[in-house]
Amino acid sequence: MTQLIFCNADVTLMRESDLAAVLDIERQSNPHPWAESSFRDAFSSGYLCLVAREAECIVGFAIVRVLIDDAELLLIAVAPSARRTGCASALLAGVIERLSARGKSPLHLEVRRSNVGAIAFYSAKRFVHTGVRKNYYPSGVIGQPREDALLMSLSL
Numbered sequence: 001m002t003q004l005i006f007c008n009a010d011v012t013l014m015r016e017s018d019l020a021a022v023l024d025i026e027r028q029s030n031p032h033p034w035a036e037s038s039f040r041d042a043f044s045s046g047y048l049c050l051v052a053r054e055a056e057c058i059v060g061f062a063i064v065r066v067l068i069d070d071a072e073l074l075l076i077a078v079a080p081s082a083r084r085t086g087c088a089s090a091l092l093a094g095v096i097e098r099l100s101a102r103g104k105s106p107l108h109l110e111v112r113r114s115n116v117g118a119i120a121f122y123s124a125k126r127f128v129h130t131g132v133r134k135n136y137y138p139s140g141v142i143g144q145p146r147e148d149a150l151l152m153s154l155s156l
């Protein structure tokens with residue numbers, strides 16, 4: 001089923017001047033957020049770094065490590081106030097368009113087993129479950145056990 005996209009965001013390459021807004025979204029979205037240095041490393045390593053920008057405001061971003069044949073979606077996040085309006089769908093469409101143009105497929109990812117919202121998003125986008133990494137993530141909550149990563153892939 002084709003998803004309706006209501007988000008009016010433009011999806012473009014991330015610029016260094018976007019980093020403050022991106023970090024803000026990352027900290028609101030990820031129990032173990034990337035540090036600014038990790039984003040800078042992603043830039044300098046030539047990762048595909050995209051932002052969704054609505055009326056000059058950054059509302060989401062995606063970071064993809066592009067490999068020889070395939071690619072790995074390392075991060076995707078949308079500002080809490082902009083969720084369920086199609087922004088992540090627009091970002092993923094931007095990722096797929098750019099990877100397809102470069103002949104890269106499939107797109108892989110890892111997601112916490114407890115992240116039911118993200119798993120629902122990826123399933124809606126036809127990612128398929130390909131495996132599990134046991135106890136891969138530190139807990140999102142102090143004192144709780146480590147968490148499994150689910151592996152998912154999308155053929156482009």
Ligand SMILES: CC(C)(COP(=O)(O)OP(=O)(O)OC[C@H]1O[C@@H](n2cnc3c(N)ncnc32)[C@H](O)[C@@H]1OP(=O)(O)O)[C@@H](O)C(=O)NCCC(=O)NCCS
Nearest residue numbers: 029077078083084085086087088089111117118120121124
């Ligand atoms: C996961 C995330 C990126 C989705 O972003 P989003 O912009 O809200 O996603 P979209 O609006 O494009 O959603 C498209 C479809 O995915 C599914 N979906 C998205 N979020 C969902 C949720 N929380 N629960 C159930 N289904 C969801 C729905 O089918 C949705 O379509 P609908 O709104 O018409 O029902 C966002 O919730 C987020 O930033 N979460 C925190 C960061 C994170 O967990 N990232 C993934 C790490 S692996």
